[in-house]
Amino acid sequence: MAAVSSPAIIEASFVSRLVTRKTVMIGLLIIAVIAVLAILAPWIAPYSPSRLSVVNRLKPPSGIYWFGTDEFGRDVFSRTIYAGRLSLLVGASVVAFAAVFGVTLGLVAGFFRRLDTPIARIIDAMMAFPDILLAIALVAALGPSLVTVIVALGIVYTPRLARIVRASTLVIRELPYVEAARALGVPTWRIMSRHVLRNLVSPILVQGTFIFAYAMLAEAGLSFLGLGVSPEIPTWGTMIAAGRQYIGQADWMTWFPGVAIILSVLSLQMVGDGFRDLLDPRLRKDL
Amino acid sequence: MTDLPADTVLRVRDLQTHFELGSRIAKSVDGVSFDVKRGETVAVVGESGSGKSVTSLSIMRLLSSPGRIVGGEILYRTSRGEVVDIAALPERTMRSIRGREIAMIFQEPMTSLNPLYTVGDQIEEMIRLHEPVSTAEARKRAKRMLELVEIPAADRRLDEYPHQMSGGMRQRVMIALALSCNPNLLIADEPTTALDVTIQAQILDLLRRLQREIGMSILFVTHNLGVVAEIAHDVVVMYTGRVVEKSPVESLFAHQKHPYTQGLLACIPNASRDRGAAGERLRLNPIPGNVPSVTALPPGCSFAPRCPYRIEKCEEAPPLMEAAPNHLSRCWRHEIL
Numbered sequence: 001m002a003a004v005s006s007p008a009i010i011e012a013s014f015v016s017r018l019v020t021r022k023t024v025m026i027g028l029l030i031i032a033v034i035a036v037l038a039i040l041a042p043w044i045a046p047y048s049p050s051r052l053s054v055v056n057r058l059k060p061p062s063g064i065y066w067f068g069t070d071e072f073g074r075d076v077f078s079r080t081i082y083a084g085r086l087s088l089l090v091g092a093s094v095v096a097f098a099a100v101f102g103v104t105l106g107l108v109a110g111f112f113r114r115l116d117t118p119i120a121r122i123i124d125a126m127m128a129f130p131d132i133l134l135a136i137a138l139v140a141a142l143g144p145s146l147v148t149v150i151v152a153l154g155i156v157y158t159p160r161l162a163r164i165v166r167a168s169t170l171v172i173r174e175l176p177y178v179e180a181a182r183a184l185g186v187p188t189w190r191i192m193s194r195h196v197l198r199n200l201v202s203p204i205l206v207q208g209t210f211i212f213a214y215a216m217l218a219e220a221g222l223s224f225l226g227l228g229v230s231p232e233i234p235t236w237g238t239m240i241a242a243g244r245q246y247i248g249q250a251d252w253m254t255w256f257p258g259v260a261i262i263l264s265v266l267s268l269q270m271v272g273d274g275f276r277d278l279l280d281p282r283l284r285k286d287l
Numbered sequence: 288m289t290d291l292p293a294d295t296v297l298r299v300r301d302l303q304t305h306f307e308l309g310s311r312i313a314k315s316v317d318g319v320s321f322d323v324k325r326g327e328t329v330a331v332v333g334e335s336g337s338g339k340s341v342t343s344l345s346i347m348r349l350l351s352s353p354g355r356i357v358g359g360e361i362l363y364r365t366s367r368g369e370v371v372d373i374a375a376l377p378e379r380t381m382r383s384i385r386g387r388e389i390a391m392i393f394q395e396p397m398t399s400l401n402p403l404y405t406v407g408d409q410i411e412e413m414i415r416l417h418e419p420v421s422t423a424e425a426r427k428r429a430k431r432m433l434e435l436v437e438i439p440a441a442d443r444r445l446d447e448y449p450h451q452m453s454g455g456m457r458q459r460v461m462i463a464l465a466l467s468c469n470p471n472l473l474i475a476d477e478p479t480t481a482l483d484v485t486i487q488a489q490i491l492d493l494l495r496r497l498q499r500e501i502g503m504s505i506l507f508v509t510h511n512l513g514v515v516a517e518i519a520h521d522v523v524v525m526y527t528g529r530v531v532e533k534s535p536v537e538s539l540f541a542h543q544k545h546p547y548t549q550g551l552l553a554c555i556p557n558a559s560r561d562r563g564a565a566g567e568r569l570r571l572n573p574i575p576g577n578v579p580s581v582t583a584l585p586p587g588c589s590f591a592p593r594c595p596y597r598i599e600k601c602e603e604a605p606p607l608m609e610a611a612p613n614h615l616s617r618c619w620r621h622e623i624l
Binding site: 175176177179180182186190194195198199 | 402
């Protein structure tokens with residue numbers, strides 16, 4: 001039993017172990033830089049992302065246009081950091097959507113035996129679809145817009161979270177302290193929120209990081225295919241889609257948004273991996 | 288509503304709890320009856336598989352499927368004096384009985400507390416759940432509860448996590464938790480089994496003192512007859528889901544009227560008794576054989592295959608007979624025992 005240490009101690013050692021991990025630190029640093037750039041885009045961007053300048057079209061990167069310009073003479077750097085706002089917004093919203101619905105479904109399925117089979121089967125059925133294909137179908141059905149993209153990707157990633165929450169709930173539900181709580185008259189919803197959900201924070205956190213990355217990638221994919229937000233709003237996906245036509249003359253148009261996608265997804269994955277390595281052993285011990 | 292004698296808190300009558308496993312039916316509790324009087328302790332004794340824990344879970348209505356109460360009554364007198372049949376109560380009413388009227392503590396003090404919250408948090412939660420009091424008031428009462436169960440430095444202990452405490456301490460916290468809503472009846476399911484002997488004695492002392500002070504009744508489930516002698520007023524001995532012997536504690540220890548109870552007592556190692564004529568150590572005296580599965584009970588007396596006194600008549604199931612005043616036995620040969 002000595003292996004179970006208090007959350008306070010775990011949190012302290014968790015943070016200290018986290019910062020000693022190079023990959024996690026680098027990942028967090030990159031995400032922080034991207035987030036700051038995106039949030040402060042209106043102050044950082046040298047030009048408006050929609051400012052046209054026909055004389056300066058398809059200019060290569062230089063001191064004036066750091067990332068070059070696109071076919072309308074718009075500044076690629078400004079557009080890249082503005083596009084980051086949208087990517088982060090989509091990522092965060094999808095994680096929030098999937099967390100709310102996935103955690104609810106998973107808890108209900110894991111806690112109430114009668115609802116387990118139907119919910120678990122629906123989750124399995126949805127997981128059988130390839131992510132991007134399901135998202136494309138949903139966006140096609142609902143019509144492309146920012147909200148649709150978020151909802152569609154939220155629906156795609158909800159089963160992933162629900163499955164993890166359900167599995168953990170099944171284990172925790174049988175723990176002696178849950179039975180003890182029930183024997184002392186703690187109502188079911190309180191057992192679910194206080195005793196079960198609190199135990200699930202780390203797997204949800206880990207999965208949330210991954211979903212954030214997948215959602216950013218999927219949004220770029222959808223935008224690239226013309227199924228995302230309207231083309232005049234800069235997103236990394238639409239920028240790459242537009243740059244594709246000029247890839248022979250102006251490869252910077254695809255390079256920079258591409259690198260932005262790679263860096264943000266890679267760093268989120270690095271952080272998620274780090275979280276998983278650090279949190280899972282503790283989870284196994286505690287359960 | 289059926290009536291209950293004024294001094295009786297709980298009357299279990301002909302309780303039948305079955306587990307349906309496909310076509311087989313496990314009669315884990317098969318016609319168990321006993322009374323718990325106000326301020327007294329009844330011990331339910333038996334080996335693993337005797338149905339003692341299922342009996343206590345039935346009273347709490349905490350059976351997990353496919354377990355089900357299929358017959359009998361569990362009459363309980365609430366603190367307001369009403370008599371209710373727990374076996375027939377809707378789940379919603381039952382929730383207001385758990386904790387507030389009947390509380391239960393378990394065998395595993397190591398895992399019965401949530402490792403993620405301080406013990407203070409957990410006791411305060413319990414108090415606030417059942418009574419509308421402020422956070423400050425709940426904390427004050429949580430501290431009083433820890434003092435009641437004799438935990439030193441209660442103020443500091445409130446902010447500790449379960450892992451920072453020893454098993455005995457945790458069981459004290461569990462008792463504090465169970466008592467924080469002033470239950471009428473405490474069901475203790477082997478609360479001292481996981482503890483070493485000195486801590487066991489302390490916990491038993493504590494329960495006895497609390498019973499004297501608060502006047503609650505205790506239903507004590509155990510396999511340890513030594514513990515029974517310490518704490519119980521009445522004893523119910525169970526075997527394969529049935530009561531085989533029932534009597535006041537003095538009478539039971541003076542003369543056991545069922546060979547199973549005799550066997551249980553003979554199992555207890557005794558340093559002076561277990562010596563031969565030359566002072567050499569003798570072997571322990573286990574009851575031969577195993578508890579038969581409740582899905583495949585032998586016909587007649589279920590203890591007969593293991594019984595040294597078995598006769599032909601044992602192929603016929605014995606009823607519960609009065610072997611001495613107030614002393615019931617389910618053995619055809621209780622007179623010669």
